[in-house]
Amino acid sequence: MxxxxxxxxxxxxxxxxxxxxxxxxxxxxxGDDFKRDPKVLYEIYGELPIPDNTNEIEKKESIRERHSVSLDIYYCTRLSKEQIKRFYIMYLTDKGWKQIDKQDGNCMVLFKKDKWKIAVQDENEKYRVNIYKIYRY
CATH class of the missing domain: 1.20.5 (Single alpha-helices involved in coiled-coils or other helix-helix interfaces)
Known part of the structure; x- marks a missing residue:
């Protein structure tokens, strides 16, 4: 025993x-990135343009201290998937974001800048922009 x-x-x-x-x-x-990253997250969000004929529906924030920060923004639009994809490729690459080829089934396009990523994902009748950073070591 x-x-x-x-x-x-x-x-x-x-x-x-x-x-x-x-x-x-x-x-x-x-380091202390997790303390300032929520502010950076909303700065990135504030710089994102919205395509014509598109309306923001809702935002969902997720902050897991020392693990990840993310913001999902849902949009309703009359644009095609290809038009949405071209819009973000044109805008984000001009702002220094690098397009990444790795994509899952519903991801239209993925970008990376430093440790931040932006995924533009197809949802039924709408699309979602996911801004996120995952802390890894």
Missing amino acids: RLARKIVMYLVFAGMLLSVYDEFANYMEN
Whole structure:
């Protein structure tokens, strides 16, 4: 019984050490970015243009401290997928965003600048612009 108790205590201690190491490694890689990134997120959002014949429907913010920050903006439009894609390619590449080829099924186009990404995704009868940053180390 005492041996089992010692093993459990060592496992708990090892888990605590791994957790502290994880936080330390994250801090060394990302510093205090998570404190200023919500402001940066809304600065990027404020600079995004809205295409003609398009209306913003809603915004959803998600902030997971030291893990990720993101803002989903939903739009209703009469533009085709190709017109939306061309609009964002033209605008964002002019602003220094690099287009990335990696895309999933509903992602029309993906951009990266520093550690930030913008994904333009197709939704039924609307589309979504996702601005996000994921903290990795």
